[in-house]
Amino acid sequence: MTQETRLDAVKLDGSGPIYDQIRRAVRDLILNGTWPPGTSVPPEHALMEQLGASRMTVHRALVQLAREGLITRRRRSGTIVASPPASHAMLDILSIPAEVEKLGRRYDYTVLSRANGRPTAELSLRFGLKRGEKIIHLVALHRADGKPHVLEERVIHLATVPAAAQETFETTPPGDWLLGHSLWSQAEHAISAIPAEPDDAQLLDIKPGEACLLIERKTWNQDAPVTAVRLLYPGNRHRFIGRFGPYGEV
Template identity: 40%
Template sequence: MKDKKPAAATLHQQILSDIETRIVSGEWPPGHRLPFEVDLAKSYDVSRMTVNKVLTKLADAGLIERRKKSGSFVAQPQVQSAILEIHDIEAEVRSLKRDYRYRLVEARRRKASEPELAAFELAGKTDVLALSSVHYAGDMPFCTEERLIHLGVVPQAADVDFAQTPPGQWLRVEVPWTAAEHKIYATGARGVVAERLALPEGAPCLVVQRRTWSDQGPVTFVKITYPAETHAIVARFTPAQAGKPAL
C-alpha cells in the first residue's frame, strides 16, 4: 500500500516551521533574501500558492519583509521598550526568539572623573567600577553598554565577576532602587561603538542613558547604545487633568 501524500495543511506547517527555524537560529540573518517563490515551491514540491500563504504568514508575524519586484527578506528585529521601565536586555533579546549572549569587554576600578561626578551629582572624590560590555542576539550585536557603578554606595560590586553576570541583572537583584532618570537621544556610531555593533562610522543609533538612586545615594550611571533600525521607544501616558482637550 502506497503512503498517502501529506495534506496541504501539513505541508504548509512543515515549510513554515522550516523557514522560521532558519530565521530564528540565525542561519538566515536579518537582510538575507529568501529564495523566490518558484524556487521554494520546487524545493518543497508544492504549489506556489502554498508557498505564498507561508510567506504571507511569516510577513504577518514580522519575521520577513516582502518587497515588490525584489523578493522576501529576513526582517530586522524590532524591540519596543517603555521609557519609564527598566528592562532586562536578555529578556528583550529572548522576546525576539533569539539566543542571548553577553560579553564583558572591560572592568576597571578607578576614581570618578569630574564629568562622572557631575553625572552622579557628587561633589567629593569617589571610586567607581567602570564596565564596558556588548549584548548579542544570536550572532549579531544587539547593543553596547557603558556603565559606572558607584562603589561608595555599592562596595560589594567590586568583588563580583561581571564576566559571568551582566551588571544590570545583578543590580536589579542586589540593590533595590528608589528613583531613576532616563534620557533618550539619537547619535551616530563612532569608534569602538561602531566596531562593537558592527556598524559603519556614522550609522544612526539610539542611546538610552539612565541614572538610578537608592536610599543611600546614586547607584549607577549607564549608557546603552542600540542600532537605530532595531529598537524603538514607546511611552504610554494619561492626561494630567480629566477633561483636558487632546493636543
C-alpha cells in the same frame, strides 16, 4: 514562603492624615528593604490595634498601596509585599537579557573592560561624577542571536553597592546583577539620537556616524547614587514604545 514581619516596625510620624501616615510608614518599610518582596504584611486587625486606628482607616491605606502596586492582597491569605512588576515596560530596559529573550532571540554578552577605582576626568564629565568617588567602570556588549544588540557603558557607585567590588560580571550582566544586589527608588532616563563613534560603530557592526539611540539612565536609592549607564542601540533596529491617556498612564 512568606516571611514574618515585626509588627512594631510600623511607626507613624504624626503629620498629615492618619491613613496617609500608615500608607507612608508601610511604603517606607517596603522601599528601604525592611520588608522585601514576599514578606507578609500584618493583617488589618493587627495594624488597627497596634496603631489605635479603625479598620477602615487602615484599610484605606492598604487599598491605596495595593493600587500603587506595592502590595498584593487576597482574602483570607492576607497581604504580601509585591515584587516590582516584571512585565512592566520599564523592566524591559532594566534587564537586557529579558529584553532580548522577549524578542525571541538568543542572548549572550561579553564584558569588554572592567576597571576599579576613581573616575578619570572624561568619565566624571560623561556621567556627572565627583572626582573622589570610588566606582567601577564597565563596558559590555550584549548580543542577540550572536549579533550586536546594545553597547553598555556603566558606572557603579561602590559607596552605595560595596558588594560589587568582588563581582566580575562574567556570568551575570551588571544590570541584572544590580537588580538582585541593590535597591533603587528613583530612576531618570534620557533618550537622544547620536551618530556612532568609530570605536562604538566597530563594536556594534555598523558604519561610523550611523544613527544610534542613546538611553542614559541614572538610578538612586534615597538620594544616594547607585549606578549610571549609557546604552547605545544601533540605529533604526530599535524602538521604544509607550501608551497612555491624556491624564496619565493607562
